[in-house]
Amino acid sequence: MDTMRDRFAPVVSRLLDEDPRVAVVLAEIGVDGFAEARRRHPDRVINVGIREQLLVGAAAGLALTGLRPVVHTFASFLVERPFEQVKLDLGHQDAGAVLVSAAASFDWPAGGYTHMAPGDVALLDTLDGWTVHVPGHPDEAAALLRHAVAAGDDKVYVRLSVQSNGEGLPVDGARFRTVREGGSGVVVAVGPMLDAVLAATEGLDTTVLYATTVRPFDAEALRRAVRVARPDVVLVEPYLAGTSTAAASDALSDVPHRVLGLGVGRRELRRYGQLAEHIAAHGLDARSLRERIGGFLEAGVRA
Template identity: 75%
Template sequence: MDTMRERFATTASRLLDEDPRLAVVLAVISSDRFKDAARAHPDRVIDVGIREQLLVGATGGLALAGMRPIAHTFASFLVERPFEQVKLDLDHQDVGAVLVSAGGSYDIAAGGRTHQAPGDVALLDTLDGWTVHVPGHPDEAEALLRHAAADGDHRVYVRLGEQSNRDPLHVPPGVFRTVRTGGAGVVLAVGPMLDATLEAVEGLDVSVLYASTVRPFDAHTLRAEVRRAGAADVVLVEPYLAGTSVPYAAEALADTPHRLLGLGTARRELRRYGTWAEHVTAHGLDPAGLRSRITAFLR
């Protein structure tokens, strides 16, 4: 199976053939994957070099000129390093673009802290009007990218990572899918966390919801499942900073007595290299770690 990043490059190249309004903006990262597309569309595959602020600035300029730009690099270089440009050149100018990151929270663990971005979604939450997709499988990544490219002039962030579920679960953008039902609690698994979550709650009487789009947050489905289950305990399992979506879940359940547990990447920095899988375990996001914390919370 190809990775989400590989699928992105293939899909974006095809989209350039299909839609003359699209452009891909790169900052060296993944440029080798767009060599053929650059030859076919030299005016719409733009590599600005190792200049991440310019990456976003050029994206904003293309949007102001009526294009639908797709900007791509690692998450730490796409959201964190050029955040001022994201805020001013996209949000303040009120123009649309598609930002597609790779690397997840710690996929490139050997690259050190500069290549880790568990706070990217939380940072975008400080801005207005962003749709955020977190696919859990390459097939989902392709579908969400195609939807984002055709999504008018909206601002969309597509977060890609190495971790993937075994099978795709196609869900309409902006909707949570009920995967299983129970009565002792509701667990919301985001993107690539679904398989680990299902393994973690095996034998527990809980509902599991799945989200591949977290912004907008599907308050309706969460609220309906909590009321159906008669459960007051809600757990969020996200592949980025723990608690990122807790305010949205709390708002959704403002008129319902409840308890919330947000699981994800800890704020504490792991000063180790290793692999992304080792980081998943170290943050307690593997099945064993999730089960331990979920069962303790439900007790």
């Protein structure tokens, strides 16, 4: 199966052909995938070189002229390194763009800590007005990329990952999807965490919600779920643990509830290892998730 990133260049190249407002801004990463598109649209496929601050600044300039820039590189170089430009050039100037990342939290362990960005969504949470898509399958990535580009002049972050669920589900760029219903609690699985969550909760009487758009947070879906299930909520996110716990608590502010945030820990893993080893080390494999989710929900029953 191809990866989410494999879908990126073909989808956006078609959007360049279809919409004269679309422009692509790259910082060396991914340039080869746009070779043909650059021949067709030399004025709208721009490579700024390894200059990530310029990457975002140039995109903001294009947006202010009326274009819809799609900006791409590794997450750590797209959100963390040029954060001041994301904050000021895009946010402060009300300039919209579609930021599309690669490498997720630790997709390429051999790249070391410089190429890991588990805090990207939490960092964007410090800013106003960002939509954040976290697809869990290449089909969902393609759909959400199109949705993001078509979203007027909004500020949108699309987080691509090597990790993927076995099957894609219909996504609308807004709402959580109910995958399983139960009464003993609610588990929200974000993007590529769905398969592991379904395996971890097999046989448990839990509702499983699937989230591929996490900002804005679908508060109403969570509120509906806790009307039929005990208001014990577990969030399983493929980035920094606890990123969405405040959003979940805000959604249930008038309901007595418990929230557990599972995701990537803050402790730096200094051995390169393999992707699966990093997943396990952060407790995001199915077996670890079953222990942590089961223990949390059982404690709620005893309380």
